[in-house]
Amino acid sequence: MARLNNLYSLVSTCAAINFAMSAAAQSVLPNVAEAWGLNTSGQAELWSPYDTRAVHSVAAGHYHTLFRTATGHVFGFGSNAFGQLNDPGVADFTDIAAGCEHSAGCRANGQIRCWGRNAEGQCNAPTTFNFAKVAAGDRYSFALTTSTTVVCWGANEDGQCSPPPGLSGVTAIASGGAHGVALGASGVVTCWGWNAYGQCDVPLGLSDAVGVAGGGEHTVVLRKNGTVVCWGSNAHGQCAVPPDLRNVTAVDGGGGHTIALLADGTVRCWGWNLFGQATPRASTGGVSAVSAGGWHSTCVLVAAGRTSTSTGYPIVSARISDAIALAAANLVEVSPTGVDGEALDYLGKPLELRCTGPVTREPSTTTIFAANSRLSANGALRLEGISNVPTNANVVLASTGPMTITGSATVSLGGSILAQNDGSPVAVDGALTLATNSVFNPLSSIQLNGTLDILGGVVVAPSLTSSASSNFVAVHGTIDVDSLSLGGSATCLNSAVVSNVFVATGAQLAASGQIVGNLANSGRCLTTDDLVVVGNVANSQGSQILAQVGVLYITGSLVNNGAIYGNVITAPNFNGGGTGGTQVGDGIRVAGSVEVGPAGELRFVEDLWKFSVCGNITLACASDD
Numbered sequence: 001m002a003r004l005n006n007l008y009s010l011v012s013t014c015a016a017i018n019f020a021m022s023a024a025a026q027s028v029l030p031n032v033a034e035a036w037g038l039n040t041s042g043q044a045e046l047w048s049p050y051d052t053r054a055v056h057s058v059a060a061g062h063y064h065t066l067f068r069t070a071t072g073h074v075f076g077f078g079s080n081a082f083g084q085l086n087d088p089g090v091a092d093f094t095d096i097a098a099g100c101e102h103s104a105g106c107r108a109n110g111q112i113r114c115w116g117r118n119a120e121g122q123c124n125a126p127t128t129f130n131f132a133k134v135a136a137g138d139r140y141s142f143a144l145t146t147s148t149t150v151v152c153w154g155a156n157e158d159g160q161c162s163p164p165p166g167l168s169g170v171t172a173i174a175s176g177g178a179h180g181v182a183l184g185a186s187g188v189v190t191c192w193g194w195n196a197y198g199q200c201d202v203p204l205g206l207s208d209a210v211g212v213a214g215g216g217e218h219t220v221v222l223r224k225n226g227t228v229v230c231w232g233s234n235a236h237g238q239c240a241v242p243p244d245l246r247n248v249t250a251v252d253g254g255g256g257h258t259i260a261l262l263a264d265g266t267v268r269c270w271g272w273n274l275f276g277q278a279t280p281r282a283s284t285g286g287v288s289a290v291s292a293g294g295w296h297s298t299c300v301l302v303a304a305g306r307t308s309t310s311t312g313y314p315i316v317s318a319r320i321s322d323a324i325a326l327a328a329a330n331l332v333e334v335s336p337t338g339v340d341g342e343a344l345d346y347l348g349k350p351l352e353l354r355c356t357g358p359v360t361r362e363p364s365t366t367t368i369f370a371a372n373s374r375l376s377a378n379g380a381l382r383l384e385g386i387s388n389v390p391t392n393a394n395v396v397l398a399s400t401g402p403m404t405i406t407g408s409a410t411v412s413l414g415g416s417i418l419a420q421n422d423g424s425p426v427a428v429d430g431a432l433t434l435a436t437n438s439v440f441n442p443l444s445s446i447q448l449n450g451t452l453d454i455l456g457g458v459v460v461a462p463s464l465t466s467s468a469s470s471n472f473v474a475v476h477g478t479i480d481v482d483s484l485s486l487g488g489s490a491t492c493l494n495s496a497v498v499s500n501v502f503v504a505t506g507a508q509l510a511a512s513g514q515i516v517g518n519l520a521n522s523g524r525c526l527t528t529d530d531l532v533v534v535g536n537v538a539n540s541q542g543s544q545i546l547a548q549v550g551v552l553y554i555t556g557s558l559v560n561n562g563a564i565y566g567n568v569i570t571a572p573n574f575n576g577g578g579t580g581g582t583q584v585g586d587g588i589r590v591a592g593s594v595e596v597g598p599a600g601e602l603r604f605v606e607d608l609w610k611f612s613v614c615g616n617i618t619l620a621c622a623s624d625d
Contacts, residue, residue, distance in 0.1 A: 035299040037277030060293025061098030068096045074105055084116030099136030106134040112143050122154030137175035144173045150182055160193035176214030183212045189221055199232030215253025216295060222251045228260055238271030255295025261287055267300055346370035361385045369395045383407050389415040406430045411438040428452055448472060468506060493528055527552050541599045547588050557592035563601040566609040587611050596620060
């Protein structure tokens, strides 16, 4: 989607788009905008600026939306195909308007500044008048002078730039698609321009208007008694004013829909709703201004003083994906609630989503990271939903507290997760899957209570400890840790374990490949093919080593105080054996010495199976079965 090209320059020297509120400012928030409808060009994004840039007014065009701050700055988002979102070069605007493909603003010095498409002269504002208000239509502009007259420029094929001669005493103006609307001090409404649908036919006797608006093909008027009257095209129901509509304080017309602001700060919309432009967001309240835009979207201004029970904007928190879509810098700072309850897609942007408090990604949520993205929490970080790191994307998870993966996390081909927290073990209570060439690298230890599948990937950590309820599987994977303590089920097929390995009582390790380190077994170890232990092996009393398939190579020494079985097809307490049974050359080969204690047992029941020792052998067995 198109984005504002110069957005970064418009946030001064700040390196972030900040959506968070400090605790001191928690109860009273600055003005913000909320938008909905078609968002193909980003015209329906949300914006929550820094406190010093609080939004003061909004103007929605066809495919772009403008904001004016209290200090006179103008910025926006959406389509910028003709430069309608470029920096206008001044920052003293008192009024703004958004046309189809151009923008206009009235300055404090009474001059009009226009920018964007100018094919019909819609940006050629005259300089011989002092102006107070500005309006922008499809391909034309007009303004209200301080002497209460109207001046127009731009396209005029439908008379939209030809107001009635002698029109004066005007207090407010509005633009339609190709027609103009003016409100007189006496409450009388005057229209001119394109009238194919009767949008310029003011109802007889209407003389109590206090507000006017122009739609694409219709006109909207707010009456003194707080009711609304519309005329012109009603093809989409845009002139079908709800019969119960009362206490209206402001109105605006879109291409085929209409919006009204009520005295209680809520809004009502009716008319064309194909893109949801007539369906206000559920969070909308505390509104102070409305702008219906063109045919596709709607934008409202939420007033300052709206209270919040959360630590950040309730509006922005509900649509963090919109905030990410808008972000031009590399940081979006949000309240915790902003990442709790919605699907979170980084949209391919290499940015940091920094949360101002602890974060829990709920079970119903999905997180799709992007290359070089970062999710950080000021406190605990808990991923309960589905997390996906796309192919070749490098992601950072950071927290100042504990970190837990409770949901399902997948790191696709070539991707990586670097996890950094308060130094406590990173808990994997759910499922973590690492695809080929992917990496999981926590800077603190791993506590595995769920499932870890290393399918050609790599784990690098200070240590990895698994509980009795865990399931650890590595297929053509690599585990590079200082110590690997297994308390549950572990399967390492054709994998490299660069670590000292400890198999706890009741745990089981089925392995082939390499263990580069010492193996201390207090549970059960069995071979699934050739296994090389580049170190020493200690088999505790009550434990078992089952060399059922292939060769177990031990480059160091073997100390056995438990049971070691060769050809386990008929070994006690085990039913198994490799496909086809023992093959010629299967067995155990020890490069160092072998010591068998008084409780130790060696059982070899197959002639094809061999036990060879290159060093000394010390036997203290009670039986020679």
